[in-house]
Amino acid sequence: MRNGPEWLRRHPGFAYGLLAALLAVLPFIVGAGLGKGWVRVLDFALLYTMLALGLNIVVGYAGLLDLGYIAFYALGAYLFAWLSSPQFGLHLPFWLVLPLGAMLAGSFGALLGAPTLRLRGDYLAIVTLGFGEIIRIFMNNLDQPVNITNGPQGINLIDPISIGGFSLGTPHTLLGVHVFPPTLYYYLFLAFTLFTIFVAMRLQDSRIGRAWAAIREDEIAAAAMGINTRNVKLLAFAMGATFGGLAGGLFAAFQGFISPESFNLMESVMILCMIVLGGMGNIPGVILGAVLLTVLPEALRYLGDWQRAALGHVVVDPNDLRMLVFGLAMVAMMLFRPAGFLPSRQRRREFRAEDGVAEQEQASLYDAQA
Amino acid sequence: MALLSVENVAKRFGGLSALEAVSLSVNAGEVYGLIGPNGAGKTTLFNCMTGLYTVSDGAIRLDGVPIQNRKPHVIVGRGFARTFQNIRQFANMTALENVMVGRHVRTRTGVLGAVLRDRRSRAEEQVIRDRSRELMEFVGLKNRGRTLAGHLAYGDQRRLEIARALATDPKLLALDEPVAGMNPNERREMGELFLKLRASGITLLLIEHDVKLVMGVCDRVAVLDYGKKIAEGVPDEVRRDPAVIEAYLGGAPS
Amino acid sequence: MDIFVQQLVNGLVLGSIYALVALGYTMVYGILELINFAHGEVTMIGAMVALAVIVPLLGAGLPVALVLLLAILAAVAACMALGYTIERIAYRPLRRAPRLAPLITAIGVSIVLQNAAMLIWGRGYISFPPILPEGAHQILGAVVTDLQMVIVGLSVLIMIGLTFLVERTRLGRAMRATAQSREVAELMGVNVNTVISATFIIGSALAAIAGIMVSAYYGLAHYYMGFMLGLKAFSAAVLGGIGNLAGAMLGGLLLGVIEALGAGYIGDLTGGFLGSNYQDVFAFMVLIMVLVFRPSGLLGERVAQRA
Numbered sequence: 001m002r003n004g005p006e007w008l009r010r011h012p013g014f015a016y017g018l019l020a021a022l023l024a025v026l027p028f029i030v031g032a033g034l035g036k037g038w039v040r041v042l043d044f045a046l047l048y049t050m051l052a053l054g055l056n057i058v059v060g061y062a063g064l065l066d067l068g069y070i071a072f073y074a075l076g077a078y079l080f081a082w083l084s085s086p087q088f089g090l091h092l093p094f095w096l097v098l099p100l101g102a103m104l105a106g107s108f109g110a111l112l113g114a115p116t117l118r119l120r121g122d123y124l125a126i127v128t129l130g131f132g133e134i135i136r137i138f139m140n141n142l143d144q145p146v147n148i149t150n151g152p153q154g155i156n157l158i159d160p161i162s163i164g165g166f167s168l169g170t171p172h173t174l175l176g177v178h179v180f181p182p183t184l185y186y187y188l189f190l191a192f193t194l195f196t197i198f199v200a201m202r203l204q205d206s207r208i209g210r211a212w213a214a215i216r217e218d219e220i221a222a223a224a225m226g227i228n229t230r231n232v233k234l235l236a237f238a239m240g241a242t243f244g245g246l247a248g249g250l251f252a253a254f255q256g257f258i259s260p261e262s263f264n265l266m267e268s269v270m271i272l273c274m275i276v277l278g279g280m281g282n283i284p285g286v287i288l289g290a291v292l293l294t295v296l297p298e299a300l301r302y303l304g305d306w307q308r309a310a311l312g313h314v315v316v317d318p319n320d321l322r323m324l325v326f327g328l329a330m331v332a333m334m335l336f337r338p339a340g341f342l343p344s345r346q347r348r349r350e351f352r353a354e355d356g357v358a359e360q361e362q363a364s365l366y367d368a369q370a
Numbered sequence: 371m372a373l374l375s376v377e378n379v380a381k382r383f384g385g386l387s388a389l390e391a392v393s394l395s396v397n398a399g400e401v402y403g404l405i406g407p408n409g410a411g412k413t414t415l416f417n418c419m420t421g422l423y424t425v426s427d428g429a430i431r432l433d434g435v436p437i438q439n440r441k442p443h444v445i446v447g448r449g450f451a452r453t454f455q456n457i458r459q460f461a462n463m464t465a466l467e468n469v470m471v472g473r474h475v476r477t478r479t480g481v482l483g484a485v486l487r488d489r490r491s492r493a494e495e496q497v498i499r500d501r502s503r504e505l506m507e508f509v510g511l512k513n514r515g516r517t518l519a520g521h522l523a524y525g526d527q528r529r530l531e532i533a534r535a536l537a538t539d540p541k542l543l544a545l546d547e548p549v550a551g552m553n554p555n556e557r558r559e560m561g562e563l564f565l566k567l568r569a570s571g572i573t574l575l576l577i578e579h580d581v582k583l584v585m586g587v588c589d590r591v592a593v594l595d596y597g598k599k600i601a602e603g604v605p606d607e608v609r610r611d612p613a614v615i616e617a618y619l620g621g622a623p624s
Numbered sequence: 625m626d627i628f629v630q631q632l633v634n635g636l637v638l639g640s641i642y643a644l645v646a647l648g649y650t651m652v653y654g655i656l657e658l659i660n661f662a663h664g665e666v667t668m669i670g671a672m673v674a675l676a677v678i679v680p681l682l683g684a685g686l687p688v689a690l691v692l693l694l695a696i697l698a699a700v701a702a703c704m705a706l707g708y709t710i711e712r713i714a715y716r717p718l719r720r721a722p723r724l725a726p727l728i729t730a731i732g733v734s735i736v737l738q739n740a741a742m743l744i745w746g747r748g749y750i751s752f753p754p755i756l757p758e759g760a761h762q763i764l765g766a767v768v769t770d771l772q773m774v775i776v777g778l779s780v781l782i783m784i785g786l787t788f789l790v791e792r793t794r795l796g797r798a799m800r801a802t803a804q805s806r807e808v809a810e811l812m813g814v815n816v817n818t819v820i821s822a823t824f825i826i827g828s829a830l831a832a833i834a835g836i837m838v839s840a841y842y843g844l845a846h847y848y849m850g851f852m853l854g855l856k857a858f859s860a861a862v863l864g865g866i867g868n869l870a871g872a873m874l875g876g877l878l879l880g881v882i883e884a885l886g887a888g889y890i891g892d893l894t895g896g897f898l899g900s901n902y903q904d905v906f907a908f909m910v911l912i913m914v915l916v917f918r919p920s921g922l923l924g925e926r927v928a929q930r931a
Binding site for chain 2: 225
């Protein structure tokens with residue numbers, strides 16, 4: 001079996017078939033081997049993969065540093081909650097609410113992008129970060145005078161996704177096998193993740209994708225080659241936000257409950273970390289980063305067991321320790337592979353004005369567009 | 371009517387006056403040279419013409435339509451493309467992709483087309499690819515398409531930049547010191563490329579230090595010094611102009 | 625009117641603390657073009673170390689002034705060491721790496737510091753013992769406490785000192801040169817690594833003092849306190865024009881005042897629709913507005929020299 005991988009490389013059809021089969025039975029293997037809780041982790045890994053691929057359009061393709069991405073996730077989630085929960089007594093079907101959430105988030109993406117696109121990288125980062133915080137603060141406080149978001153308590157009893165009367169929110173027995181909701185959602189999320197990957201791949205290798213890459217590489221040259229930099233950047237923002245909104249809606253339906261707590265700055269930061277750690281701009285890298293950073297904190301919950309095994313008793317509460325170890329791992333991984341685990345061939349240098357001249361030209365370029 | 375006319379253009383950076391009432395006109399089909407000592411304002415004028423700088427005063431017309439203070443992509447759309455003095459490649463894209471970016475302004479596929487890859491967008495993509503290959507070959511970069519632009523040899527990067535600009539279908543192509551840093555052999559080849567470009571109907575505007583090359587290929591020449599135009603005319607005339615000799619040629623016409 | 629003056633005073637106090645933290649961000653950014661995301665956490669560590677000194681020593685019956693002095697010294701020393709270590713471990717090896725790599729390690733360090741603090745000092749709030757003078761004065765209808773006066777006074781002194789250091793000393797000149805161009809400074813014989821270390825050490829010392837001020841002002845400290853403080857301070861630095869010392873001071877003060885006034889008046893402005901819990905929104909809104917209309921900040925790099 002030593003040349004197994006080589007054989008697979010020469011038979012891609014078989015390799016994909018193997019992958020598909022693995023993905024199809026994965027929740028059962030994981031559920032049986034690691035426990036049911038891990039199926040939920042799988043679901044979240046898929047959600048984060050969608051989010052990371054969405055943010056990758058903004059950061060990896062177009063080179064715009066966005067630290068408020070979670071706001072679009074929040075918008076999608078809240079719209080879903082508003083339109084299908086007892087909050088307003090509305091129970092619209094998911095196939096209507098999900099696209100609406102994606103569209104709402106997408107338009108907010110463009111809306112936010114419009115005034116901020118003249119900003120340089122780091123300034124853009126802080127403005128998007130501010131925007132993310134603003135959304136969260138509103139979600140936290142809009143329970144009075146009119147109760148829109150139910151404040152810090154969040155919105156409860158959100159309808160699960162139900163396809164033609166088949167609810168993903170309750171256990172079913174299919175072909176004699178007992179299937180519980182996280183497994184059902186796994187297949188839904190998998191379908192959406194594959195869709196996201198498909199769109200991301202097609203966009204990357206297209207006229208639009210090339211325009212994004214050109215802006216990322218050299219904005220002035222891109223403008224001088226006839227690219228309407230403002231529109232193309234707005235498009236990146238809107239596309240990224242759309243996927244954020246979509247994932248948000250799925251998240252709300254899956255959890256059945258959302259609160260502002262889920263949409264804090266650290267979440268935005270984590271998604272960015274997934275992209276950078278995995279290898280920005282490179283789809284397999286981004287997927288790897290998302291899965292790794294979702295699974296790692298969960299795996300670190302076993303720190304207690306490990307301590308018991310090694311030292312005979314638990315020295316430090318694993319819940320306190322795991323984020324510390326997680327932070328250390330992040331630093332170590334970055335020091336070890338600064339360009340990410342699977343860096344894209346096209347991306348070794350980052351979006352920075354190369355020197356004073358370029359910055360001055362950039363500044364003047366913007367006064368021409370003002 | 372002139373293809374490009376620059377009328378009394380001034381550019382000030384704060385209190386510093388980089389260009390003062392510069393006027394010139396480029397006729398369709400000619401190779402027009404813009405020369406002058408370092409810091410004379412040549413690149414500043416280029417940036418004003420191609421929309422990277424706003425002008426402080428004056429007008430710039432392409433085919434009679436004012437283009438001053440328009441966005442760069444609008445000016446490219448009107449048929450005026452440029453290259454940069456300090457090469458600005460999309461270094462981490464392949465050479466062919468660089469040229470394909472140049473087709474952006476002449477093509478239409480949006481997000482939907484990119485995702486669905488319907489017949490029209492597939493056809494358009496194929497045309498972009500074919501045309502870009504053709505242009506690579508035209509500038510002498512056949513078979514270099516898969517190389518990352520940043521890995522190309524210096525002279526090839528300059529050629530690639532020209533191919534990329536050509537991909538926008540320009541009527542007027544402005545080249546900012548296209549032979550800087552090249553050896554005599556490469557310069558000669560580049561000169562041949564200019565003549566080939568002119569033969570294909572493209573008007574060329576050339577910033578150059580290499581006086582010999584300018585005098586060799588240009589139909590007309592303007593000389594800038596300290597932000598002002600001090601001479602304009604056919605090369606032989608300009609070469610003998612005392613002001614030019616004083617300012618630029620240092621009293622020793624080459 | 626009284627409310628206005630009172631909120632102005634509160635804003636200035638808060639603002640001078642923001643300014644101290646903002647200086648740390650802006651100095652590092654000016655030299656390395658790096659957002660030192662962990663800087664807020666350094667502030668938190670400063671507060672925590674100070675409290676760790678104050679509480680037992682007070683219990684041992686030492687005089688208050690001595691305890692405070694020792695606490696400040698301990699916090700400043702600890703933060704200086706921490707700042708130096710962070711730069712050496714998390715940033716220096718990545719100086720030639722892609723731009724976002726050090727940002728990620730900075731976030732990692734930030735997570736580590738937060739959780740380390742949680743392990744050491746627990747999840748709860750730690751209260752600052754009431755040892756500071758509690759006198760208050762009536763000034764123009766506003767109540768100004770001794771503590772508030774000390775915070776503003778000390779901040780002003782530190783800012784003057786820092787300005788002197790940057791403008792008048794050898795180290796300051798080396799810092800300014802490095803900010804202009806690291807390569808050229810190196811060629812001119814400046815030891816760039818020393819300068820960068822010094823920048824982190826100075827910034828961290830300021831953060832330590834700011835951390836003590838915050839915990840004394842609000843009467844408590846918490847392992848999570850550095851996060852929002854750092855965010856606000858970074859916003860202040862950007863508001864003033866990042867990389868610019870005077871900008872960080874101005875931005876800090878301005879942000880503090882805007883927040884305080886916003887919190888005081890937002891109810892009236894919106895007819896009671898929005899309450900003072902939107903204080904943070906105000907800060908970010910102003911930041912966004914300023915950046916949109918003056919992308920380089922109030923005292924942007926192009927007008928003023930960078931530090």
